[in-house]
Amino acid sequence: MATNTAQAVLSPSEASASGRLLRIAICGRHLDDLRQRLQRFPMVLVDSDPDLVISYGGDGALLGAERDWPGIPKCPIRDVRRNPKCSLHGEDQVLDMLFEGRLRRSLLARLLAEGPGGAQLSAINDVIVSKGSISSAVRTRIRLDDEVFQAQNVGDGLVVATPFGSTGYFQSITRGCFRVGIGLAFNNPMNWLDYVVVHEDTVISVEILRGPALFLADNNPARFNLKDGDRLTVRRAEEPTLAYGIDVFRCRDCYRLRENGV
Ligand SMILES: [Zn+2]
Numbered sequence: 001m002a003t004n005t006a007q008a009v010l011s012p013s014e015a016s017a018s019g020r021l022l023r024i025a026i027c028g029r030h031l032d033d034l035r036q037r038l039q040r041f042p043m044v045l046v047d048s049d050p051d052l053v054i055s056y057g058g059d060g061a062l063l064g065a066e067r068d069w070p071g072i073p074k075c076p077i078r079d080v081r082r083n084p085k086c087s088l089h090g091e092d093q094v095l096d097m098l099f100e101g102r103l104r105r106s107l108l109a110r111l112l113a114e115g116p117g118g119a120q121l122s123a124i125n126d127v128i129v130s131k132g133s134i135s136s137a138v139r140t141r142i143r144l145d146d147e148v149f150q151a152q153n154v155g156d157g158l159v160v161a162t163p164f165g166s167t168g169y170f171q172s173i174t175r176g177c178f179r180v181g182i183g184l185a186f187n188n189p190m191n192w193l194d195y196v197v198v199h200e201d202t203v204i205s206v207e208i209l210r211g212p213a214l215f216l217a218d219n220n221p222a223r224f225n226l227k228d229g230d231r232l233t234v235r236r237a238e239e240p241t242l243a244y245g246i247d248v249f250r251c252r253d254c255y256r257l258r259e260n261g262v
Contacts, residue, residue: 001010003053003149003201004155005159008227011101011132012043012052012098012099012101012244013099013100014101015042015043015051015099016041016042016099016100016101017065017118019044021041021042021043021044022041022042022043022044022051022052022099023044023049023050023051023052024038024043024045024050024051024052024053024054025046025047025052025053025054025065025069025072026044026053026054026055026056026224027047027053027054027055027056027061027065028054028055028056028057028064028065028079029056029057029079029082030056030057030079030081030126031056032079033056033079033080034054034056034077034079034091037058037091037092037095038054038095041095041099042099046193048068048253050072050129051070051073052072052073052075052076052244053065053068053069053073053075054074054075054076055074055075055077055078056077056079057078057079057082058076058078058082058083059076059125059162060219061095061217062074062076062124062249063125063218063219063220064198064219065120065201065239066108066122067122067216067218067220068161069111070110070122070240070241071081071241072241073121073222073241073242073243073244074108074114074241074242074243074244074246074247075098075103075107075243075245076096076243076245076246077091077094077095077137077245078249078254081253082258083257083258084254084257084258085254085257086251086254086257087231087253088255089248089253089254089255090186090213090252091194094245094248095246096125097124097248097254098244098245101162103240103245103248104244104246104247104248105243105244105245106242106243106246106247107240107241107242107243107246108124108162108164108241108242108243108246109124109162109163109164109200109236109240110122110123110162110184110237110239110241110242111123111124111126111160111182111217111236111237111239112170112234112235112236112237113127113160113215113217113232113233113234114232114233114234115224115226115230115231115232116226116231119215119218119224120182121215121216121220121222121224122237123162123165123217123218123220124162124164124165124218124241125161125162125165125168125169125217125218126159126160126161126162126165126168126169126217126218127159127160127215127216127217127232127234128157128158128159128169128215128216128217129157129158129159129160129206129213129215129226129232130147130156130157130187130213130214130216130252131156131157131212132211132212132214132225132226133212134210135248136212136227137154137155137156137190138154138155138156138157138207138208138212138213139152139208139209139210140152140153140157140158140206140207140208140210140213141153141206141207141209142158142184142204142205142207143204143205143207144150144198144202144203144204144205145202145203146151146203146205149249150191150193152209152228153186153189153190153193154189154190154191155161155186155187155189155190156187156190157187157213158184158185158186158187159173159183159184159185159187159242160182160183160184160204161182161183161185162182162183162235163177163179163180163181164182164246165179166183167250169185170183170185170195170224173185173186173187173194174194174195176195176201177217178197180200181197181198181199181200181202182198182199182200182202182234183196183197183198184193184196184197184198184202191253194229199254200236201236202235203233203234203235204233204235205231205232205233205234206229206231206232206237207230208226208227208228208229208230208232210226210228211226211227211228211230212227213223213224213226213227213230214226217228218230239261248261
């Protein structure tokens, strides 16, 4: 997750100051709860051209919001029914912070994955190349900016992650995460290399030497098959996605209240 600030088209605090209603789209679960809490703010709920999308739920809700509204500013809020909150982060408190301009802004890097035949997916967490057959390893050749990085990787596949997504599947594989760049984690590789983190402008190419394999992105249900000789490229998108309150969304005090499945 980057910590730079960026200009939104219309920020919640600017909307409040100007008297213009903020156009908000919402998605997730228990949305009636959120609608009720939003009633006291200068906003209108819309299904098109939102200034802001509030995802209400967990990480999956945020990923779904980005899939449905790519590049539109996001504010992820965990629903209180499933996610107890620390004393600083009750939902009304967080919504006050949002409309008063007190929620920290972050820029979420996006990855674009392009496969054969025009297959395209984007991700704010990760792009995954997986073996297509549960009984067979996948053999890949990895290039970084057209330079061969691994002539042959044999394993269950790999994960290409953003800093934001590096606390997910990437971390499960590597036991670590990163703050800048793009990370590649190799899933059960036969050689010694578990992962590498490269510059954010690196173009990553994955050639399938022996499949079958498939690629997917975030929690998008779409799957694309990759056969022998196919290439997948992954690069950073030009425009990141502005997000409000990622630090609140990932607050350690809130996390401790739910980590035991509360
Ligand atoms: Zn908290």
